[in-house]
Amino acid sequence: MAEFHKPKALTDATLHYCPGCTHGIIHRLVAEAIDELGIQGQSICVASVGCSVMAYDYFDVDCVQAAHGRAPAVATGVKRSDPSKIVFTYQGDGDLASIGTAEIVHASARRENITVIFVNNAIYGMTGGQMAPTTLPGMVTQTSPYGRDVNTVGFPMKMCEMLSKVDGAAYLERVAVNNVANVRKAKKAILHAFKNQVEGKGFSLVEVISSCPTNWGKSPEKALEFIQTDMIPYYPLGVYKDIYAEGGNN
Amino acid sequence: MSEKVLMKGNEAIAEAAIKAGCRYYFGYPITPQTEVAAYMSKRMPKIGGTFLQAESEIAAINMVIGVSSTGKRVMTSSSSPGVSLKSEGISYLAGCDLPALVVNVQRGGPGLGGIQPSQSDYFQATKGGSHGDYHNIVLAPSSVSEMAMLTAKGFNLADKYRMVCMILADGTMGQMMEPVAIDDIVIEEVEKPWALTGTNCARPRNIVNSLYLKPEQLEQKNFERFEKYKKVEENEVMYESYMMDDAEICIVSFGITSRVSKNAIVTARAKGIKVGMIRPITLWPFPKKPILDAADKVKAFITVEMNMGQMIQDVELAERCKKPVYLCNRTGGMIPSPEEVLASIEKVNGGEN
Numbered sequence: 260m261a262e263f264h265k266p267k268a269l270t271d272a273t274l275h276y277c278p279g280c281t282h283g284i285i286h287r288l289v290a291e292a293i294d295e296l297g298i299q300g301q302s303i304c305v306a307s308v309g310c311s312v313m314a315y316d317y318f319d320v321d322c323v324q325a326a327h328g329r330a331p332a333v334a335t336g337v338k339r340s341d342p343s344k345i346v347f348t349y350q351g352d353g354d355l356a357s358i359g360t361a362e363i364v365h366a367s368a369r370r371e372n373i374t375v376i377f378v379n380n381a382i383y384g385m386t387g388g389q390m391a392p393t394t395l396p397g398m399v400t401q402t403s404p405y406g407r408d409v410n411t412v413g414f415p416m417k418m419c420e421m422l423s424k425v426d427g428a429a430y431l432e433r434v435a436v437n438n439v440a441n442v443r444k445a446k447k448a449i450l451h452a453f454k455n456q457v458e459g460k461g462f463s464l465v466e467v468i469s470s471c472p473t474n475w476g477k478s479p480e481k482a483l484e485f486i487q488t489d490m491i492p493y494y495p496l497g498v499y500k501d502i503y504a505e506g507g508n509n
Numbered sequence: 510m511s512e513k514v515l516m517k518g519n520e521a522i523a524e525a526a527i528k529a530g531c532r533y534y535f536g537y538p539i540t541p542q543t544e545v546a547a548y549m550s551k552r553m554p555k556i557g558g559t560f561l562q563a564e565s566e567i568a569a570i571n572m573v574i575g576v577s578s579t580g581k582r583v584m585t586s587s588s589s590p591g592v593s594l595k596s597e598g599i600s601y602l603a604g605c606d607l608p609a610l611v612v613n614v615q616r617g618g619p620g621l622g623g624i625q626p627s628q629s630d631y632f633q634a635t636k637g638g639s640h641g642d643y644h645n646i647v648l649a650p651s652s653v654s655e656m657a658m659l660t661a662k663g664f665n666l667a668d669k670y671r672m673v674c675m676i677l678a679d680g681t682m683g684q685m686m687e688p689v690a691i692d693d694i695v696i697e698e699v700e701k702p703w704a705l706t707g708t709n710c711a712r713p714r715n716i717v718n719s720l721y722l723k724p725e726q727l728e729q730k731n732f733e734r735f736e737k738y739k740k741v742e743e744n745e746v747m748y749e750s751y752m753m754d755d756a757e758i759c760i761v762s763f764g765i766t767s768r769v770s771k772n773a774i775v776t777a778r779a780k781g782i783k784v785g786m787i788r789p790i791t792l793w794p795f796p797k798k799p800i801l802d803a804a805d806k807v808k809a810f811i812t813v814e815m816n817m818g819q820m821i822q823d824v825e826l827a828e829r830c831k832k833p834v835y836l837c838n839r840t841g842g843m844i845p846s847p848e849e850v851l852a853s854i855e856k857v858n859g860g861e862n
Contacts, residue, residue, distance in 0.1 A: 300710040305575075306718075315716045321705040323578045324718040326601050329571040332563070336575020336583070337705065339559045340533065344579075344707050362571070365564035 266290035268299045270319045279472040279479025281436045282310060282378065286317055288442070289349070289376055292450040293320070296457060302345045305334045307359075309351035310384040318349075328359025331366035334373045345456055347374040353383045356392040356416040363422070363464075370427035370461035374452045377418065380469040381490065388474030392416040395493055400474070419466050419499040429461035431499040435468035437486035441496070460503060468494055513688035518656040518678060519544035519586075521689050522612055523552070525657035526584055528694045529664040531610070532558035533576045533583040535569040537591060540624045541680040542614035545586040566591040570598030570611075577607040578717040580704025582664055586612035588680070589630050590621060592638075599673055600639035604719025606703075606734070608667035610660065611645075612676040614683035617842035625842025626680030628764060629816035634677045635793040635823070642731045644738050645673040646745065647792040649763040653687035659790070661694040668699040670741055677792060679815065681765040681844065747790035748799055752778065756785030758857055759803045761824050762813035763789050766845060770813045773850035782858045792820070797827040804828035809857050813837045813850055 265271075268290035276282045293299050299320055306314040308327035315322035325333040330348035338346040355363050355377050366373065382400055383389040390403040393415050397406040407415075419433045430452060434445035445467055452463035468490050470482035477485060498504070516524070523545045526534070534549040546562065553560035559576075563569035569585050576583035587595060592613045602609050615630050617623040632638075634647045646666050648659040656678060663674035708714050721727035749767075752774060753759065762770045767788040777784045787803060789796050800810075809832055812821040818836045825834050837853035839845045 299708070301707045303579075303705050303707060312720060315718055319714055321707055321714050322716045322718070323575070323605075323705060324716075324720055325571065325574070326597055329567065329574075329598070332568040332571035333575040333578075335561070335568075336533070336535070336572035336577075337579055338575075339561065339572070340576045340579040340581050340583075341706070361564050362568055365568065 266294045268293040268302070268319050270317055272316045274317060275313060276310065277473040279470065279482060280310075281469045284436045284442060285376065285378055285445070285467050285469065286314070288446045288449045289347070290318065291446065292453045295450060296453055298345045298453070298457065301343065302347065303337050305330045305337065305346065305348040307348060307350040307354040309354050311349050311351060311378065312385065314349045328354050328357070329362055330354065331359065331362040331371070331373070331375065335366055335369070335371050338371060338373050342372065345374070345453065347376060347453070349376045350378070351384070352377070352379045352381065352391045352393040356418050363418070364425060367422050367425045367428040367462045367464070370429060372456055372459055372461050374456045375462075375464040376449065377464055377466045378469045379466055379494065380471040382471050382474045384471050384474055395489060415493065417494065419464070422464065423499040427462055428464070428500055429503070430455050430463040430501050433466040433468065433494060433496050433499065435486055435491060435496055437468070437470065437483040468496070511690050511692040513690045515686050516653060516689050517544055517684060517686050518650075518653045519614065519683040520548050521653045521657040521691065522586065522660045522676065523548035524691050525660040525694065526610065526664070527552060527556065527558070528691055529582065529661040530696045531582040531584050531664060532556070533581060534558070534560050535563050535572040535583070535585050536587065537563050537566045537569050539588045539591045541616060541626070541683050542586050542588045542612065544683065545612060566594035567597065570595040573609050574598055574601060574605070574607060577602065577609045578605070578705050580701035580706065582668070584610040584612065586614065588614050588616045589618050589627070592630065592633070596639035599645065600641050600643065601719055602673045603643035603645070604641060605717045606671040607717065608671050609673050610663050610667055610676070611673055612678065615677065615679040617840070623842040624680065626765060626844060627815050627840070627842055628679055628766065629819065629840060630677065631792065631814070631816060631819035634675055635795070643734065644793055645675045646670070646741060647675045647677050649677050649790060649792050650682060651764050651767045651788065653685065654689040656682060657689055657691045665695070665697040666745060669697065670737055672741070677764070679765055742794040745791060746794050746796050746798070748796035749788040749790060750799065751786040751788060753785035753787065753803065755783050756803075756806070757808050758782070758784040758854060759807045759810045760784060760786040760813055760854075761789070761800065761810055761820065762786060763792060763820070766813045766815055769845055769847055770850050772847035773854060776847065776851050777854045782854060784854050795823050795827065800824060800827040801829065804831040807832060810834040811837050811853055811857055813845060815844060816840050
């Protein structure tokens with residue numbers, strides 16, 4: 260019978276995330292992947308700006324905290340400095356899909372051998388629930404109080420779909436953490452994205468559909484349901500690109 | 510002494526950086542500093558270094574942050590509008606206490622401005638330029654050989670104090686060719702126990718970070734940083750004193766305008782006007798003391814600048830308004846001629862203003 264342990268790659272710090280937020284699950288999956296690959300001592304985390312800004316308090320590896328959206332550029336510098344290190348960014352949707360759009364597109368175009376964990380909860384959590392680039396059409400937020408009107412503010416960004424057209428991207432998968440089956444798939448994808456880097460296979464990104472009960476105004480349970488009923492239909496799960504898979508594109 | 514070769518100022522910066530142990534360059538094309546990137550793109554791959562043309566100035570400075578956080582020497586270069594874009598990253602470098610060399614080969618502004626030489630980023634360079642309480646060390650070369658020498662020194666200073674060191678040049682300095690011997694470069698190695706090198710599971714993790722949510726912690730961090738800045742002000746001021754022994758008028762000028770001023774001084778001296786010059790080499794820390802000392806001996810100061818009068822404020826502060834300070838300037842990419850500087854000297858000497 261397997262025992263349940265805290266992964267070594269997580270510190271003992273108490274997470275600051277709201278009750279019901281799935282960042283904690285994603286942190287754990289990342290740490291488990293690091294443990295399983297035995298790369299804790301070689302890993303360098305690039306934290307971003309948003310709810311996960313203090314990721315440097317939670318991952319027990321060397322960390323640098325990047326400016327809003329710039330984590331892929333900082334990670335590029337870290338990785339180019341020492342390609343033997345395992346470099347990963349942990350970014351939210353405002354960070355990666357709005358202010359940092361250029362950085363993520365070009366890091367993928369360069370096929371930087373880094374791992375990107377992209378947490379998409381369709382809202383700016385840290386600043387109190389504003390409309391994100393990934394906020395669903397019609398969704399009410401602090402800055403879209405009448406619901407996101409795509410005719411005035413435009414459409415949500417589908418990053419996996421978009422990056423799948425970038426030749427340099429090696430592996431792109433969208434997963435969710437709203438139920439046990441999906442968490443297991445998310446674990447597999449995150450492990451794959453780190454393994455790719457260890458094997459020098461280039462830019463790997465896992466988009467994780469996550470919940471924000473606080474700013475969605477839902478109970479944790481209802482928030483997980485919302486992922487299933489509203490988020491996943493708009494952001495379909497699956498592998499968007501894997502150049503090394505059988506029949507994988509370029 | 511090695512043989513002198515004819516080089517552009519921009520190329521001298523690049524070669525000196527390589528000789529100073531810099532193996533990482535990130536940049537984005539912009540006139541009039543493109544030769545730095547071009548030189549690096551040729552040389553870096555041949556010496557096991559990294560040249561990367563980034564998607565933007567913003568990305569370039571953040572790549573600099575990445576390399577610097579691993580403890581290695583790294584640089585970027587740009588010109589005025591590009592340096593504005595890098596400002597965000599420069600503040601983060603300051604907030605993370607990371608060393609880096611940033612080169613600004615200035616052009617006229619504001620906005621897209623022009624592509625001719627300028628010194629109008631003086632305020633931006635010396636007063637911070639981005640958000641928060643911080644300083645950069647700012648070095649102002651006035652010859653191609655100083656472009657090289659100060660680049661090498663800049664890396665040492667950046668490492669020593671864990672600060673951004675900025676080379677504040679201008680389009681003329683970047684483009685002009687002079688014979689230069691890039692030798693005698695001393696790399697002052699500094700231990701970097703804070704660097705991100707992976708823990709190897711053998712030491713506590715290192716964190717490079719500028720976020721302090723507790724105000725008392727951030728205040729303390731800023732106090733500590735300013736203690737460091739105080740040491741820089743005490744120990745690292747550099748300036749050249751030119752014909753100041755008997756001077757009654759003191760020109761203060763840096764970079765290309767200091768060379769124009771030297772010509773004017775020689776002509777003025779031939780006409781019997783006792784004029785000299787203090788040329789700041791460090792713009793921050795500013796050579797306050799020599800200017801204050803000069804205030805007791807001279808009857809007036811003239812700053813010669815290619816802007817609407819920026820350094821003049823530091824001169825007035827340094828000499829505590831003991832003597833009048835006049836401005837001789839051109840802007841927008843125009844360079845003052847020796848005749849214009851001479852006219853200014855004669856006017857001040859005649860007691861007019």
